[in-house]
Amino acid sequence: MKRVELDTKGLKSFVQSNELKEIAPMVQTARDLLVHGTGVEAKMGDWVNLPEEYDPVEFDRIKDAARDIQENSDVLVVIGIGGSYLGAKMALDFLHGSFFNLEGTDKHPQIFFAGNTISPAYTADLLRVIGDRDFSVNVISKSGTTTEPAMAFRIFKEKLIEKYGEEEANKRIYVTTDAKKGALHDEAIDQGYTSFVIPDGIGGRYSVLTPVGLLPIAASGANIDDLMDGAHEAQVALKDAPLYENDSLLYAAFRNILYRKGYTNEILESYEPHLRFLAEWWKQLAGETEGKNYKGIYPSSAIFSTDLHSLGQYIQEGMRNLMETVVEIKQPASNLGIPANEENLDGLKYLENTTMDEVNKTAREAVVIAHTNGGVPNMLVTAEDNSEATLGYLIYFFEFAIAVSGYLNGINPFNQPGVEDYKQNMFALLGKPGYEERRKEIQEQDNEKFH
Numbered sequence: 001m002k003r004v005e006l007d008t009k010g011l012k013s014f015v016q017s018n019e020l021k022e023i024a025p026m027v028q029t030a031r032d033l034l035v036h037g038t039g040v041e042a043k044m045g046d047w048v049n050l051p052e053e054y055d056p057v058e059f060d061r062i063k064d065a066a067r068d069i070q071e072n073s074d075v076l077v078v079i080g081i082g083g084s085y086l087g088a089k090m091a092l093d094f095l096h097g098s099f100f101n102l103e104g105t106d107k108h109p110q111i112f113f114a115g116n117t118i119s120p121a122y123t124a125d126l127l128r129v130i131g132d133r134d135f136s137v138n139v140i141s142k143s144g145t146t147t148e149p150a151m152a153f154r155i156f157k158e159k160l161i162e163k164y165g166e167e168e169a170n171k172r173i174y175v176t177t178d179a180k181k182g183a184l185h186d187e188a189i190d191q192g193y194t195s196f197v198i199p200d201g202i203g204g205r206y207s208v209l210t211p212v213g214l215l216p217i218a219a220s221g222a223n224i225d226d227l228m229d230g231a232h233e234a235q236v237a238l239k240d241a242p243l244y245e246n247d248s249l250l251y252a253a254f255r256n257i258l259y260r261k262g263y264t265n266e267i268l269e270s271y272e273p274h275l276r277f278l279a280e281w282w283k284q285l286a287g288e289t290e291g292k293n294y295k296g297i298y299p300s301s302a303i304f305s306t307d308l309h310s311l312g313q314y315i316q317e318g319m320r321n322l323m324e325t326v327v328e329i330k331q332p333a334s335n336l337g338i339p340a341n342e343e344n345l346d347g348l349k350y351l352e353n354t355t356m357d358e359v360n361k362t363a364r365e366a367v368v369i370a371h372t373n374g375g376v377p378n379m380l381v382t383a384e385d386n387s388e389a390t391l392g393y394l395i396y397f398f399e400f401a402i403a404v405s406g407y408l409n410g411i412n413p414f415n416q417p418g419v420e421d422y423k424q425n426m427f428a429l430l431g432k433p434g435y436e437e438r439r440k441e442i443q444e445q446d447n448e449k450f451h
């Protein structure tokens with residue numbers, strides 16, 4: 001068994017073999033563009049070989065920094081947004097479960113995330129939760145100029161300086177940013193912050209296996225050597241294997257066959273709440289890679305069985321433009337039996353010889369039958385366990401499939417021009433110097449009323 005496998009039983013009545021045969025050569029071509037670096041913006045495909053090309057010296061520096069943080073901090077605040085946030089958060093939840101921060105141990109700090117919102121309430125709440133405890137900050141921004149993390153960095157840097165004075169505060173600031181340019185890069189040089197590099201050839205949503213994810217993951221006590229080994233296992237298994245022996249390529253092929261048949265929304269689901277952020281990370285990876293030229297599968301997510309009680313009605317009987325991809329952990333970190341109860345007032349006696357995991361997996365089987373019968377095609381991605389190696393493999397599996405999907409649909413998988421519009425408007429409305437013209441345009445638009 002590979003660490004991650006694709007099960008397509010839930011596609012039987014939706015996809016014909018000839019359709020897979022028809023798309024096969026196009027999928028192989030898209031993969032070749034990615035792997036041979038001949039596709040558009042190929043320079044951003046360095047993550048493909050990252051598991052065997054990452055810098056071992058910086059990797060050891062990350063582990064050293066993680067140890068320092070574990071020794072001198074009760075809290076680590078990770079400041080970043082988008083690809084500079086979601087990968088680390090996803091990994092911590094996947095590896096450590098839903099209550100990592102509440103299981104206070106002296107082995108690792110609590111790890112909180114800031115700078116992924118402009119909410120003063122969220123930020124003030126976090127400042128209050130930290131209180132007067134010892135803390136460090138890892139500020140992450142590839143561009144070094146994104147507004148949300150920059151605002152949060154000012155706030156948490158001020159708190160560090162108030163608590164420790166500038167010299168000690170500077171020792172508690174870890175920067176992950178561009179190797180050569182950007183406001184964060186320049187400040188790190190000026191102030192002597194410990195800093196790590198986001199490689200030029202790896203964009204934010206593909207950067208979780210760079211220092212962007214590795215420092216927070218290492219600080220949590222997880223084994224980043226195993227993480228990279230798992231990603232390397234995936235690179236060996238997936239990079240060159242032909243379509244029919246390549247579950248990542250098959251996932252790309254099937255989701256695109258379904259997309260072309262009108263299933264334009266993909267819901268990534270899990271029956272494990274601690275995989276909620278796996279879907280959040282995947283939504284940026286898929287949505288920001290594919291949503292271009294007014295095309296692309298819209299990525300959404302759900303946690304079952306919880307959301308079967310809220311979204312179940314729509315999925316069963318709403319518009320038939322949905323496909324579902326369930327991510328399931330074969331060997332969950334824990335399992336529980338159903339306690340015996342003589343009175344059996346709840347009628348659960350029939351479950352007393354099963355475990356919660358058996359019931360959870362049976363629920364998934366039952367839901368797939370109901371939803372496929374209702375006209376919703378289903379795929380199942382099975383991950384062996386919630387180990388670092390399996391997570392590394394899973395990250396590579398999805399990054400590879402989504403980038404191939406992008407090339408398959410003739411778009412640039414590595415840019416994100418569409419995120420600039422709102423930023424220009426925000427800067428104009430906030431009165432940022434240089435945006436006066438844009439501000440005037442917006443005000444003129446405002447004056448146009450329906451007649």
Ligand SMILES: O=P(O)(O)OC[C@H]1O[C@H](O)[C@H](O)[C@@H](O)[C@@H]1O
Pocket residue numbers: 081082083084140141142143144145146149204205288416419
């Ligand atoms: O890492 P940064 O440069 O701060 O960018 C953080 C995020 O913001 C950008 O607007 C893009 O939407 C994302 O692709 C990126 O991950």
